[in-house]
Amino acid sequence: MKKIYISADIEGIWGNANPAYTMAGSELYEEYRLNMINEVNLVIDLLFKYGAKEVVVNDGHGNMDNLLPSRIDKRVFFVSANGAYKEFGMMEGLDDSFDGVCLIGYHTRSNTPGIMAHTIWGSMIEHIEVDGKELGETGINAILAHEYGVPIVLISGDDKLHVQYEEDIGYKTNFVETKKAINSQTALCCSWDTLVSQYEKAIQKGMNQESIKKEKTSHTMRIRFHYIRNTDFVSRMEEVKKVDNCTVEITKESFKELYRTMRFVIKICNAFA
Template identity: 65%
Template sequence: MKKIYISADIEGIWGNSNPANTAKNGYLYSEYCTNMMNEVNLVIDLLFQNGVEEVVVNDGHGNMDNLLPSKLDPRAAFVAANGAYKEFGMMEGLDDSFDGAMFIGYHSRCNSPGVMAHTIWGTMVRKVVVDGKELGESGINRLLADEFGVPVILASGDSEYGKQVEEELRCVFVETKKTLNNQCALCCSFNELKNRYTKGIQEALKVDEKPTLSSSHAMDITFHHSRNADFVSRMDNVEKMDDCTVRINKETYKDLYALMRFVIKVCNAYA
């Protein structure tokens, strides 16, 4: 594999466990970003050590401006943006030119065990169901990678998230910390983390298969509040299913994913 796409989140990163510090007003926010930066750079370095020639990084957390360009490994390209303007959010910049994708520092879906578990926007979204199956961010994003024919070859995060990786991704998993509860984790040493990534990346880069292209899907988005479903159901292609749930349909998953992003962003603007 010569060209790898990295989508990075913050909750599953080694050392991070308190959601208060994943936002810019958290007193340890800079530390959480430093941990994210260090882990992403570790992955980038190992990829180049193992023969990868091109790496593109996309920040997938919050406003998606947590990774500082001046601190990023200079060999990697990256997506820079105000997150609200990313049509494809956590997957911005992905296309069919990539040989593989990695989800770094991800977390479990809402209503399940795992450190800081949530789906897309924790205070807004209760769950997302695609074709009758509830998915977390991993599964939602994997379907977009499928449409581009790009295999997701590795994911990392806490131990409970690892169980969902088996279900939603079926790829190599690197455990960054052991889940104790929603806001408590047992972190290995950083040296051990390096060892785990070293082995995981070597294994992941051996993957030699392409996913089947995604077809059209139906997606149900359930909000915590009925007012959000009421509001977005005024839009074309958005059907209200119950008090808190709307259904969206598109001919391609790429268009469905972009509409999902817009529907959830509109709810945030008018929370």
């Protein structure tokens, strides 16, 4: 594997457990941001150590401006943006030229056990289903990667995510357990040395994966909001069907188009919530 894509979130990062500190302006946000930067840099360094020639990093949390370009490993390409303008959000910049994807610092889906569990926008979205199966951000993003024929090199997050991902997607993956979830805002974090060791083993193994067959097929997504006002608003779009008071349905001929539409629908709801 020569060209690797990293999508990084903050909730599953080592040392982070309190949602109050995951957004800019909060008391300990800079500490949580530093944890995210340090862990991403650890992954980058190990990817290059085990054969990567090019790495692209995309910030996937909040407004997607948590990773500071001046603090990220100087060898990588870096997606910089006002997050609202990213058509593909957490997966901006991914295409079929990549050999592998790393999903770093991810978390479980909404209303399930795990540290800071939610799906994309917790205060707005109750859950998302793809082809009748409820999925979180990890599963949704993995499907997009697979459509491009790009395998998942590794995923990192808490212990609950490991179990959930394999149940949702149906196969095992290289996983780095950053912490054990005691409850939604309490974690037992491993030592930093243990984290480094886990990443080294997972990346060394993951970099030997073979490419996978592209999976471009039609998909149907249902987005369930907390409030009827969101459903009413987005169902004005011709391609968005209202299923019930809080649920809309979208069908597209490829997951890429479905993902792009999902992203737009959710951002529109955020703008007018």
